[in-house]
Amino acid sequence: MAIIRLTGINKIYRVNEIETQALENVNLEVEKGEFLSVMGPSGCGKSTLLNIIGLLDAPTSGTLELNGNVITPAMGDRRLAEFRNRTLGFVFQSFHLIGSLNVIDNVQLPLLYRGTGSSERLRLAQEVLERVGLSHRMRHFPGQLSGGQCQRVAIARAIIGNPEILLADEPTGNLDSRMGAEVMDILHRLNREDGRTIVMVTHNEEQARQTSRTIRFFDGRQVE
Numbered sequence: 066m067a068i069i070r071l072t073g074i075n076k077i078y079r080v081n082e083i084e085t086q087a088l089e090n091v092n093l094e095v096e097k098g099e100f101l102s103v104m105g106p107s108g109c110g111k112s113t114l115l116n117i118i119g120l121l122d123a124p125t126s127g128t129l130e131l132n133g134n135v136i137t138p139a140m141g142d143r144r145l146a147e148f149r150n151r152t153l154g155f156v157f158q159s160f161h162l163i164g165s166l167n168v169i170d171n172v173q174l175p176l177l178y179r180g181t182g183s184s185e186r187l188r189l190a191q192e193v194l195e196r197v198g199l200s201h202r203m204r205h206f207p208g209q210l211s212g213g214q215c216q217r218v219a220i221a222r223a224i225i226g227n228p229e230i231l232l233a234d235e236p237t238g239n240l241d242s243r244m245g246a247e248v249m250d251i252l253h254r255l256n257r258e259d260g261r262t263i264v265m266v267t268h269n270e271e272q273a274r275q276t277s278r279t280i281r282f283f284d285g286r287q288v289e
């Protein structure tokens with residue numbers, strides 16, 4: 066079963082009088098358990114694609130289905146936010162951690178929005194931090210961690226709610242090669258051990274080769 070299905074997706078940004086077609090007639094199916102990498106030159110629409118799959122941005126036209134559900138604006142912001150919280154986890158190039166919260170509080174955030182009780186939140190946060198090898202840094206703040214550790218915290222936060230789909234936008238873009246390799250190891254484990262579907266944007270051919278499938282974009286169109 067395709068867990069992600071895009072049919073005839075277009076995205077046009079309008080700024081003043083200028084139109085940019087960021088995505089043009091994209092058709093894509095991602096099977097459950099796939100680890101898909103997305104490549105292409107700067108500005109070709111990779112982040113736009115991820116943002117549309119992640120319900121952070123709406124397509125101009127076309128149909129998006131996630132987990133068998135057709136996503137429409139008629140769902141309303143609240144249902145959409147709830148669906149996003151339960152189905153999708155995000156990892157960004159620049160981590161997007163909250164600097165004023167310590168590691169364990171950053172990791173618990175998605176469950177806070179969900180209304181999970183505090184002892185359950187704590188238990189799950191400890192569990193996911195152990196999976197990313199950071200249970201000894203729970204009381205540290207993001208500013209006291211290395212880039213690779215910050216990204217591991219971000220991954221723990223992305224998986225604490227057990228989402229079926231993990232979206233990663235250049236997750237190793239800000240890391241040196243050793244820390245990048247650690248982060249990639251964790252992503253591969255989450256894919257292999259949990260059967261979690263991952264869609265990852267990368268500029269790194271070597272990383273792309275290690276995923277189960279690579280698609281390439283040029284100028285908003287899928288070329289491969």
Ligand SMILES: Nc1ncnc2c1ncn2[C@@H]1O[C@H](COP(=O)(O)OP(=O)(O)OP(=O)(O)O)[C@@H](O)[C@H]1O
Nearest residue numbers: 078079080085087106107108109110111112113114
């Ligand atoms: N919010 C926006 N408003 C207007 N234009 C935008 C917006 N976001 C993206 N674009 C344009 O859409 C196109 C695709 O952008 P996108 O960020 O998806 O590219 P990308 O492949 O992720 O690039 P990079 O590898 O540099 O991150 C670009 O031409 C960009 O300038």
